[in-house]
Amino acid sequence: MSQTKRMPMKKMFLITIAAITVLVLAGIAFSRFASTDITSAQAEQIAIEVTGGWLLTSLELEWQIWRWVWEAEVLGDGVIHEIYIDANTGRIISHERDILD
Numbered sequence: 001m002s003q004t005k006r007m008p009m010k011k012m013f014l015i016t017i018a019a020i021t022v023l024v025l026a027g028i029a030f031s032r033f034a035s036t037d038i039t040s041a042q043a044e045q046i047a048i049e050v051t052g053g054w055l056l057t058s059l060e061l062e063w064q065i066w067r068w069v070w071e072a073e074v075l076g077d078g079v080i081h082e083i084y085i086d087a088n089t090g091r092i093i094s095h096e097r098d099i100l101d
Helices: 009-031 040-051
Strands: 055-064 067-076 079-086 092-099
Touching: 040 055, 040 067, 040 079, 040 092
Parallel strands: none
Antiparallel strands: 055 067, 067 079, 079 092
16 A cells, blocks of 8 residues: 655745745836837827726736736726736737716
8 A cells, every 4th residue: 555645734834925925026126127019108198088088097018818918097078997018019908997977
């Protein structure tokens, strides 16, 4: 009969924490070297034009599904628009609207 040795829970927990830390730090380091064709100013202009909005409230560059994406929030005419813009092509990936009460 073979006996399998189980890893102690504390050791497994520490290994999991170490792996998560490495992944987070790698993501931070990778994001510092983001190369995009669309600048933040261009992304802002695209978001304002698409929504006809008045005020850009947020603009962030994010890594999503193997590509860089500008996530913009624009306030206009009682609606908050959330726009996702491909950071290399300027193409609108998605446009969500929330009506303010």
